[in-house]
Amino acid sequence: MxxxxxxxxxxxxxxxxxxxxxxxxxxxxxxxxxxxxxxxxxxxxxxxxxxxxxxxxxxxxxxxxxxxxxxxxxxxxxxxxxxxxxxxxxxxxxxxxxxxxxxxxxxxxxxxxxxxxxxxxxxxxxxxxxxxxxxxxxxxxxxxxxxxxxxxxxxxxxxxxxxDEAVVTAGRAARFRGRAAEAAEALADADRWPLLLPQLAGLRVGAAGPHAWLLERSGRPFAVCVAPVVGRLVVKQLAVSRSCTALTGEWTVRPATDLAGSEPVEEVLVTLRRRGLTAARGAARRRLLTALTRDTARLVRQRETAGV
Incomplete structure (x- = not known):
């Protein structure tokens, strides 16, 4: 009892x-x-x-x-x-x-x-x-x-x-030649993140639990990343701007195989979808959405350039 x-x-x-x-x-x-x-x-x-x-x-x-x-x-x-x-x-x-x-x-x-x-x-x-x-x-x-x-x-x-108006969303996808399994492995390799995304170069990346990582800037928590399954990486930013009270994102990689003539070409589709919550309205909300969309596109281009 x-x-x-x-x-x-x-x-x-x-x-x-x-x-x-x-x-x-x-x-x-x-x-x-x-x-x-x-x-x-x-x-x-x-x-x-x-x-x-x-x-x-x-x-x-x-x-x-x-x-x-x-x-x-x-x-x-x-x-x-x-x-x-x-x-x-x-x-x-x-x-x-x-x-x-x-x-x-x-x-x-x-x-x-x-x-x-x-x-x-x-x-x-x-x-x-x-x-x-x-x-x-x-x-x-x-x-x-x-x-x-x-x-x-x-x-x-x-x-x-x-x-609904308080939520801002942005998404971008890119395709490149490669194997999806290798791209998924790179996605979950925290040691490679600063190399793949230059804006992370100043952040300290450390394990924070099973399939979870904490990113710190100047000794303060900046973001948390978790990998629910192979090929997906979820990010929650802990340090956000004044205009955005919460910001999340999710990277996914999956195969995207096309046929070029008679030769199969193995490609990878990389997608980043981001979602934020804001108290901004009107012109301030539009500026935030524009900035989020531009930043999302830049992050995906950097991944595409790195090949993972």
Whole structure:
């Protein structure tokens, strides 16, 4: 039997001036998480069945980085999306890391008379050894994370249709001769990045966890890269400009074989897609989009020139 003082139950909440079903859709769509949640680097959908998702999440842990531990944590979680729009999205980690024996919770979207939503983020956790008093950082971490996520969802949901305008996207692709397997290997070779992309020459690249790297500039975290699968590299920039509150990108390489006469020509298609969140509007947003598009094209040209 688990001792009561080894179990954590914690609920945090906020009022969102948006309809519950709109708030629920936002939380349910994991493609938003890296833009909304500052610690979330990437979310990969591993399995999707009716009403149930299994996800792998990568997150940047600034406290671990400061303590000299691997700065990127990753775990898998299973969540259930209950059919009633006012009910919870329930989640639980599949294999929590010690000292946690269990970690899960739920999002609740409770309607208010004014048409808004009482948004609740509840967590439960259980430690495998000792009591919660032996691990005070657990409650502090859960509280800090929950408050930040609630605030982010509230801010995004209350933009309403303006949320789409707050997103800027850019993409570019290039083809070159070569083998896709070799290009994919180069994509995940962090030691080669400064050679392939000159603007990274001043950055320090270090391992930050399994298939994860941290880029630092002048001793400060600049970006996190993770390789979910061979041939893909996801980047989340931690240091962004004033006009851009979040910036993510994804490199992909895949074979693109054409026929030139009777001789097959093996080619590689390299693609970079980037997505940012901004508070800029009007002319300022257009300038940001232009700069992002120009920079994306330059990055792809440099990859193309390097041949990987």
């Amino acid at each position: 688990t001792a009561p003082d080894a179990v954590l139950h914690l609920e945090r909440e906020t009022v969102v001036h948006a309809a519950p079903n709109a708030v629920r859709r936002l939380v349910a769509d994991v493609s938003w998480w890296p833009l909304l949640f500052s610690a979330t680097v990437h979310v990969e959908v591993l399995e999707r069945r009716t009403g149930t998702d299994r996800l792998r999440i990568w997150a940047f842990d600034e406290n671990a980085h400061r303590a000299g531990r691997p700065a990127v944590r990753t775990w898998t979680t299973t969540r259930r999306l209950l059919p009633d729009t006012g009910t919870a999205i329930v989640f639980a980690q599949d294999a929590p890391q010690a000292p946690l024996a269990a970690m899960g919770g739920e999002w609740r979207f409770e309607p208010r008379e004014d048409g808004g939503c009482r948004l609740v983020l509840a967590h439960h956790a259980r430690v495998s050894e000792g009591t919660l008093a032996d691990h005070p950082w657990i409650a502090a971490m859960v509280t800090r994370t929950a408050d930040a996520q609630l605030a982010a969802v509230k801010a995004a949901a209350e933009l309403g249709r303006g949320l």
